[in-house]
Amino acid sequence: MATFVLIHGAWHSSWCWEKVVSPLENLGHKVIAVDLPGSTLDDKTPLEEITLKSYTDHVVKIIEEQDEKVILVGHSLGGVIMSQTAEYISDKIKGLVYITAFILRNGENMNLYKESDKESIASLEFIEEGKGALIQSDNVSEAFYQNCDSEVIKNVISRLVPQSTQVFTTPLEITEQNYGSIPRVFVKCAQDRALTVNTQERMIAAMPCQKIYTINTDHSPFYSKPAETVEILNAVVKDFT
Known part of the structure; x- marks a missing residue:
C-alpha cells in the first residue's frame, strides 16, 4: 500500500481526480488530491501571486505532514x-x-x-495583461476531453x-543528486490533442524514465479512462519498491 499525492494541471483543481481517488482508496492506498493556490472558484488569489514557488511550497507542506514517503503523481x-x-x-x-x-530538464x-508542439490544438486566451490565460472555449472540449462523456465535459x-x-x-x-535520485515513470496518452504524443515522446527521450505506460485516450485519462488510470497507479507501487 502507498500514499499518493495527486497534482492537477493548469486550469483544473483536485476535483479532476474524483473518479480515481475512491477506487485507489478501495485498494488500500492513502490518496491526497491537492488544490494548488488559486485553483478553485472560491480561491481569489491574485494571478501575480501564483508562482511555481507558491505551488511547490504548498505541495512540500502537504508531503512533510505525511508519516511515510509518498508517490507523487502529476498531470500536464x-x-x-x-x-x-x-x-x-x-x-x-x-x-x-x-x-x-x-x-523537463534542468533550466x-x-x-x-x-x-513547439505544432500538432497541439489547445489555444489560449490571455487575460489581465497576459498575467493569466484560459483555454479558448471553442476548442477546450476537443483539446482536453474528446473521449469523455458529454455530461462530464x-x-x-x-x-x-x-x-x-x-x-x-x-x-x-533540479539536480541529479536530489531529483535525479528518485525513480520515475511516464504514462503516455496516445490520443492527446493538447500535449501530443510526439511531444510526450520527445520529452521522454530527453528525460528517460524507468518505465513507460500507455493509455489510448485523450489528455484527461482520469475522466476518459479512470479504471485504466487506477490500474496503472496501483501497478507503479511495485515499480518503486
Whole structure:
C-alpha cells in the first residue's frame, strides 16, 4: 500500500481526480488530491501571486505532514510542479508518475515544449495583461476531453479557472543528486490533442524514465479512462519498491 499525492494541471483543481481517488482508496492506498493556490472558484488569489514557488511550497507542506514517503503523481503542468517539489524534498518521495505531463530538464520551462508542439490544438486566451490565460472555449472540449462523456465535459468546463502564465515561463531548477535520485515513470496518452504524443515522446527521450505506460485516450485519462488510470497507479507501487 502507498500514499499518493495527486497534482492537477493548469486550469483544473483536485476535483479532476474524483473518479480515481475512491477506487485507489478501495485498494488500500492513502490518496491526497491537492488544490494548488488559486485553483478553485472560491480561491481569489491574485494571478501575480501564483508562482511555481507558491505551488511547490504548498505541495512540500502537504508531503512533510505525511508519516511515510509518498508517490507523487502529476498531470500536464503538474509534472513541472512535481519535479521542482521533488528537488526540494527528495528524501520524502518514493517515486514520480508523469501522466501526459511536462517532464523537463534542468533550466527548461514549460513553454519550451508547449510552444513547439505544432500538432497541439489547445489555444489560449490571455487575460489581465497576459498575467493569466484560459483555454479558448471553442476548442477546450476537443483539446482536453474528446473521449469523455458529454455530461462530464459540461461539469468540468464549469469549474475551470484562469491559470497564471508566469508558471509557464519559470525555469526548472533540479539536480541529479536530489531529483535525479528518485525513480520515475511516464504514462503516455496516445490520443492527446493538447500535449501530443510526439511531444510526450520527445520529452521522454530527453528525460528517460524507468518505465513507460500507455493509455489510448485523450489528455484527461482520469475522466476518459479512470479504471485504466487506477490500474496503472496501483501497478507503479511495485515499480518503486
